[in-house]
Amino acid sequence: MNLKQTTKIYIAGHRGMVGSAIWRALESKGYSNLIGKTSAELDLRNQQAVTNFYKKEQPEVVIDAAAKVGGILANNDFPYQFLMENMLIQNNLIDGAHKAGVDKFIFLGSSCIYPKFAPQPLKEEYLLTDSLEPTNEWYAIAKITGVKACQAIRKQYNKDYVSLMPTNLYGYFDNFDLQSSHVLPAMLRKFHEAKINKHSDVTLWGSGTPMREFLFVEDLAAAVVYALENNLPEHLYNIGTGKDITIKELADTIQKITGHRGNILWDASKPDGTPRKLMDISKMKDIGWEYSTELEEGIEKTYQWFLDNIDKIKEIKL
Template identity: 75%
Template sequence: MNKEKKIYIAGHNGMVGSAIWRALSLKGYTNLIGVSSKDLDLRDQNNVKDFFEHHKPDVVIDAAARVGGILANNDFPYQFIMENMQIQNNLIDTALKSDVEKFIFLGSSCIYPKLAPQPLKEEYLLTDTLEPTNEWYAIAKITGVKTCQAIRKQFDKDYVSLMPTNLYGTHDNFDLKSSHVLPAMIRKFHEAKLNNNSSVSLWGSGSPMREFLFVDDMAEAVVFALENKLPDYLYNIGTGEDLTIKMLANTIQQIIGHKGEIIWDDTKPDGTPRKLMDVSKMHELGWKHRVNLETGIQKTYDWFLENEGKYKEVKL
């Protein structure tokens, strides 16, 4: 990939997009394009069309999405399905019509069926029903994957989809109303530590198993996909290792130094019992994660401490 190619990173201010921007900059890419959601509403087809006509990107990386945890997905199902479809449809269709040579679409492991065999293989897509608590987001992302696949099939374009496992890291969202489990735990344990090590209440039983990938490793996977023509349309991105939510909580509690009690509220939903990714396809091609969970959590907590009170509260 020519380092001077125009690369548009949609969602470049978010956790994933900013990590991709940093990774590409470190690799020597000099023509990165990013615009804030205040200046470009990706839900508006005409705005997206005008943007592409003006900037003429050679490559598009779609890291833009409306995201959130179980609570946000459950409370705002319409926004999660409609806005995500609007964003990705406008980007993919305009990229195709603008003859963009490469498109990298980012999704989530939640596209796979709730009770699919573990670990999750790419071919399990659309083989059974989804987890009800996040099916709105999942359905939107599935349409993006299939749209990129259709473009590969019909137009022979290098459009590829990368499905990461649960991501976390610097620039994460720590708003307790809309954040994912790991950053929410960091905030809860930190605030409880400051509050005389008061008890921390966490959702569910703690028994579900989850896999977590540091966002900088995800960014490296995107760079890998950018610099190589991947032979298939869909790839899982993860560590291939998981742990229980209870083990995650204990790890975060230890790193933060919280000495209080953990209370598990089993009246709240657990979500999918297990979501472990089979990442053998990417491993065979040459990509593998590098940051272990403890190191990643420490880096994330350090960033949280430096930016406490400054991170974005997400309004839904």
């Protein structure tokens, strides 16, 4: 398609961590015709509402950063909602875009779509070769159907529908609620609270041995802009750093950045999740994009943002 600064771009989920980062990245590059709707304005689970939105607004590009997300605990406790709500959201967005004549669609998923014990690092072709991690298979199955829907439209109708699968994300506007957040923001909050509570001990889930890869959300936004401005030759790309660390190393890094001086205790009765989840990022690198923010720098920026916004962060209640 002929992309211009005035091309009408709809970002689904523009208020979330990922969507807001994409919005900022596009604005900074001069894109001036961005559309976003809050969930109160547009319920993406409602097919008719989404169809009406497409008819009225007629976006030329759709970026799907909308999803029901959460950590191990939330996925485990609400399997039906994680499966069904995510399928409703993405099916309405993808099918609605296709029927409305949208030629460019960027679908965002997650590295959890790959099998639990797939060889490391995870290559795009490992999709659907084995069983998933049970603690988040509901979310993963929903995202896999989204990847396949975009691939099917690409194959059958020759449209530029592409799926980007980011590794574990963190950054500005993250969810810091201890009941539903992911490991990095949860740790940041725990260490911060322990520090202001006279450097009390911090108890963390599991053994600390699993390996995890983390990507600063601003880098994912840059990858989305790259996918927007280029016609990617394949339907599925991993987005990450290609580097991972143990959860214990992550804890040590966050402890240092927050200035916490207490003890770290590991609760081995709690689940570890997947033993390792490193992305093979060679496909994206080969076509000209790679990350730019190293982990320590990204955590420092995120912690500063957390401190600056502590009074208004959703669910903070310090």
